[in-house]
Amino acid sequence: MNQKEESDIIIKNGVILTINDYDEIIYDGAIVVKKDKIIDLGKYSDIKNRYKPKKEINAKGCVVMPGLVNTHTHLAMSIFKGLADDLPLDKWLSEHIFPAEEKFVDEEFCHWGTKLALAEMILSGTTTFCDMYFFEKETGRVAEEVGVRGVIGEGIVSKFGNENDIFENKLKLTKELLSEFENSSLVSIAIEPHSCYTCGKEILVKSKEFAKKNNLLYIIHLAETKKEFDDIKNEFGFSPVEYLDKIGVLNEKTLAAHCVWLSDKDIKILKERKVNISHCPESNMKLASGISPIAKLLKNSINVSLGTDGSASNNNLNMFSEMNCAAKLAKVSTLDSTVLSAKEIVRMATIEGAKVLGMENEIGSLEIGKKSDIIILDFNQPHLVPVYDYYSHLVYSVCGSDVKSSIINGKIIMEKRKILTFDVKETMRKANAIAKKVKTI
Amino acid sequence: MNQKEESDIIIKNGVILTINDYDEIIYDGAIVVKKDKIIDLGKYSDIKNRYKPKKEINAKGCVVMPGLVNTHTHLAMSIFKGLADDLPLDKWLSEHIFPAEEKFVDEEFCHWGTKLALAEMILSGTTTFCDMYFFEKETGRVAEEVGVRGVIGEGIVSKFGNENDIFENKLKLTKELLSEFENSSLVSIAIEPHSCYTCGKEILVKSKEFAKKNNLLYIIHLAETKKEFDDIKNEFGFSPVEYLDKIGVLNEKTLAAHCVWLSDKDIKILKERKVNISHCPESNMKLASGISPIAKLLKNSINVSLGTDGSASNNNLNMFSEMNCAAKLAKVSTLDSTVLSAKEIVRMATIEGAKVLGMENEIGSLEIGKKSDIIILDFNQPHLVPVYDYYSHLVYSVCGSDVKSSIINGKIIMEKRKILTFDVKETMRKANAIAKKVKTI
Numbered sequence: 001m002n003q004k005e006e007s008d009i010i011i012k013n014g015v016i017l018t019i020n021d022y023d024e025i026i027y028d029g030a031i032v033v034k035k036d037k038i039i040d041l042g043k044y045s046d047i048k049n050r051y052k053p054k055k056e057i058n059a060k061g062c063v064v065m066p067g068l069v070n071t072h073t074h075l076a077m078s079i080f081k082g083l084a085d086d087l088p089l090d091k092w093l094s095e096h097i098f099p100a101e102e103k104f105v106d107e108e109f110c111h112w113g114t115k116l117a118l119a120e121m122i123l124s125g126t127t128t129f130c131d132m133y134f135f136e137k138e139t140g141r142v143a144e145e146v147g148v149r150g151v152i153g154e155g156i157v158s159k160f161g162n163e164n165d166i167f168e169n170k171l172k173l174t175k176e177l178l179s180e181f182e183n184s185s186l187v188s189i190a191i192e193p194h195s196c197y198t199c200g201k202e203i204l205v206k207s208k209e210f211a212k213k214n215n216l217l218y219i220i221h222l223a224e225t226k227k228e229f230d231d232i233k234n235e236f237g238f239s240p241v242e243y244l245d246k247i248g249v250l251n252e253k254t255l256a257a258h259c260v261w262l263s264d265k266d267i268k269i270l271k272e273r274k275v276n277i278s279h280c281p282e283s284n285m286k287l288a289s290g291i292s293p294i295a296k297l298l299k300n301s302i303n304v305s306l307g308t309d310g311s312a313s314n315n316n317l318n319m320f321s322e323m324n325c326a327a328k329l330a331k332v333s334t335l336d337s338t339v340l341s342a343k344e345i346v347r348m349a350t351i352e353g354a355k356v357l358g359m360e361n362e363i364g365s366l367e368i369g370k371k372s373d374i375i376i377l378d379f380n381q382p383h384l385v386p387v388y389d390y391y392s393h394l395v396y397s398v399c400g401s402d403v404k405s406s407i408i409n410g411k412i413i414m415e416k417r418k419i420l421t422f423d424v425k426e427t428m429r430k431a432n433a434i435a436k437k438v439k440t441i
Numbered sequence: 442m443n444q445k446e447e448s449d450i451i452i453k454n455g456v457i458l459t460i461n462d463y464d465e466i467i468y469d470g471a472i473v474v475k476k477d478k479i480i481d482l483g484k485y486s487d488i489k490n491r492y493k494p495k496k497e498i499n500a501k502g503c504v505v506m507p508g509l510v511n512t513h514t515h516l517a518m519s520i521f522k523g524l525a526d527d528l529p530l531d532k533w534l535s536e537h538i539f540p541a542e543e544k545f546v547d548e549e550f551c552h553w554g555t556k557l558a559l560a561e562m563i564l565s566g567t568t569t570f571c572d573m574y575f576f577e578k579e580t581g582r583v584a585e586e587v588g589v590r591g592v593i594g595e596g597i598v599s600k601f602g603n604e605n606d607i608f609e610n611k612l613k614l615t616k617e618l619l620s621e622f623e624n625s626s627l628v629s630i631a632i633e634p635h636s637c638y639t640c641g642k643e644i645l646v647k648s649k650e651f652a653k654k655n656n657l658l659y660i661i662h663l664a665e666t667k668k669e670f671d672d673i674k675n676e677f678g679f680s681p682v683e684y685l686d687k688i689g690v691l692n693e694k695t696l697a698a699h700c701v702w703l704s705d706k707d708i709k710i711l712k713e714r715k716v717n718i719s720h721c722p723e724s725n726m727k728l729a730s731g732i733s734p735i736a737k738l739l740k741n742s743i744n745v746s747l748g749t750d751g752s753a754s755n756n757n758l759n760m761f762s763e764m765n766c767a768a769k770l771a772k773v774s775t776l777d778s779t780v781l782s783a784k785e786i787v788r789m790a791t792i793e794g795a796k797v798l799g800m801e802n803e804i805g806s807l808e809i810g811k812k813s814d815i816i817i818l819d820f821n822q823p824h825l826v827p828v829y830d831y832y833s834h835l836v837y838s839v840c841g842s843d844v845k846s847s848i849i850n851g852k853i854i855m856e857k858r859k860i861l862t863f864d865v866k867e868t869m870r871k872a873n874a875i876a877k878k879v880k881t882i
Binding site for chain 2: 079083085086089092116119120123282290314315317318324325328329331332336337340341342380387393397399400401402424428431435436
């Protein structure tokens with residue numbers, strides 16, 4: 001008689017979209033989780049006699065896939081969502097968001113804002129985020145408490161004060177983050193100068209030096225609006241991409257968010273420097289920033305992932321909605337319905353997201369040995385029946401709320417739409433209380 | 442002591458978005474329903490002692506608003522959703538949809554396809570639809586059984602056979618619809634020639650004559666693709682809009698779907714003829730048909746409503762997703778984030794939808810004397826907390842699945858996400874069984 005191997009969780013009877021190199025789909029599949037890892041996956045009939053799991057999850061009628069990777073967001077801004085809409089980026093930032101941030105953003109704000117954001121993210125299938133904001137120690141602590149994987153970094157905005165003091169302070173905070181989360185299994189650290197229009201050259205360069213020394217991701221907003229493009233061109237004589245290239249901060253550890261206004265020369269530079277991109281179509285649409293030439297970027301083999309941006313500009317953190325818009329916007333803007341297939345979009349939201357964060361060996365697909373970041377979607381619903389193509393449904397028909405359960409790093413974070421790791425009602429109460437004060441300005 | 446008036450339903454404690462002429466919002470509001478009508482609404486504290494309702498619905502933490510009006514769809518095509526994606530419209534139609542329709546579309550297909558579609562619609566907040574397809578008697582019967590309000594009409598496609606025979610048959614079917622649904626409180630009839638590229642001139646004109654004689658809406662696809670625009674121009678020397686105007690079929694009882702490819706002259710004609718429009722941004726995006734100049738149309742005071750199009754091209758019937766895309770696409774395509782405010786979009790999905798269907802005195806807003814078509818949305822969720830602006834959340838943050846309950850024509854159709862009027866599981870089983878056959882082609 002065979003000895004059965006102890007395991008923690010088995011997910012059985014689901015349709016498993018592995019998102020591996022062969023886009024393998026396993027019907028009547030099972031995934032075995034032990035500690036933080038996937039230790040086996042395959043047909044349930046082949047697997048079931050080999051393991052003795054502590055917990056069984058029946059995924060009959062469900063799709064099982066890697067958790068989504070949201071590569072650009074500002075979590076705590078969730079408390080500002082809907083505060084100011086239907087405005088252009090510069091006005092929205094300078095007249096509404098910056099003043100509100102000045103007045104209200106503190107540790108408590110970031111604690112509850114991040115928690116609120118993570119609740120929304122978990123409930124819509126995201127298991128890894130990449131954040132840029134303030135009081136990021138709080139962001140990291142909340143991520144660990146809640147159990148979500150994330151890259152965090154202090155947003156460096158140096159143009160509104162003494163550049164040196166600001167940078168020294170941000171560097172100190174970044175070093176504290178590195179020390180506090182050194183052994184974290186969920187949180188990693190990046191250095192994040194906000195943009196070339198809010199940071200001086202010295203800060204941009206010094207940040208890169210620090211990133212290189214510590215092998216960190218360098219995350220920056222880039223070429224988001226026509227105004228940014230024109231302003232930088234006027235000031236320095238170069239496009240934003242050319243400018244960042246000239247000062248030597250673009251390489252394969254640079255993650256650039258937005259990348260809307262790009263010349264062909266810019267695209268060539270991004271390709272040569274192997275810059276990674278976070279495409280944020282919904283934010284770009286809502287703020288009327290413009291349309292990123294994604295089809296062109298992909299043709300140039302540039303890594304493109306998806307980000308929701310902050311909830312104050314989008315106004316949601318729902319990656320399924322982002323996938324839907326990314327596909328449709330690319331098609332209509334090129335008048336070519338064949339660009340960005342559903343399968344490509346699903347990869348952008350999973351394995352390509354993992355790649356741009358340098359985590360492709362750990363997450364982004366369901367494979368033996370990878371971390372168990374897994375979501376389960378209920379496909380037994382009128383808007384998802386019938387199925388001819390699972391990828392098509394994920395991009396064009398699924399809602400975030402179809403995600404039923406979520407496992408991150410081997411831990412069940414949500415089951416049957418109930419978040420298990422923290423008090424969501426308390427979070428909403430606290431966020432509402434802070435918003436009440438914000439409303440008075 | 443006051444005598445309390447008998448009523449059927451009271452919805453209490455909600456935030457009521459009336460969508461009346463003053464965009465009035467009633468906090469801690471209540472709506473009183475008797476038979477098919479709203480007989481009172483106002484502050485709950487003012488109303489509660491005046492009525493003795495059979496049923497109370499507590500809408501605490503919820504938004505109460507008019508049900509959404511989807512002005513362009515092909516319901517039964519839900520069974521084809523995801524069958525063929527990432528293709529241009531003409532190829533998608535001629536190589537995939539038309540052959541599949543030829544082979545599989547019959548009364549049974551339309552019965553279960555319509556039921557499947559209505560389940561999705563109810564679950565995402567639509568209470569009135571406007572359909573164009575085949576076997577529409579089945580569509581009407583299902584709408585009555587399920588309890589959803591709808592405009593139905595036989596799609597007339599005359600270019601692939603003997604024009605006269607086809608038209609006579611369609612006219613006969615339309616007369617049967619008129620007779621069967623003469624006294625229906627939910628279903629009304631339109632005449633619906635598919636388009637100027639699938640119907641000959643005689644059919645287009647004769648259909649209009651019939652519409653005029655019977656005071657019916659005349660519903661047609663118009664200027665959807667560049668190919669249609671170019672083909673009609675080549676054949677007749679006019680743009681599609683000019684052509685339809687020349688043959689005299691455009692007036693205030695014409696509802697034109699899509700209207701993507703419009704010259705300034707076309708817009709002038711649409712305005713002068715008071716043609717009503719169903720804007721279908723998601724379908725236009727996915728099929729790469731193009732971007733309708735909605736901001737321009739609205740500036741010209743043309744009535745613009747929203748439609749999802751059929752589930753085979755979109756691929757969903759979720760009006761909240763349509764609202765989101767409509768707003769964002771208009772902004773990014775004009776590079777002006779101030780066009781199409783959230784409030785305008787909500788009106789397009791409610792009262793403007795009612796207007797283009799000629800039903801603005803009956804539905805589209807919550808007012809005393811109107812039909813009680815009401816939806817209740819659960820706003821006590823992380824992605825909808827906090828609220829600074831209800832309209833903003835409806836357009837940018839709400840998911841279809843936030844709709845908790847739906848009342849149509851005074852009848853509770855869905856309560857706490859459970860559809861009460863038919864067997865949704867049976868519907869999914871039947872749709873899956875039909876799809877199994879479709880898959881084999």
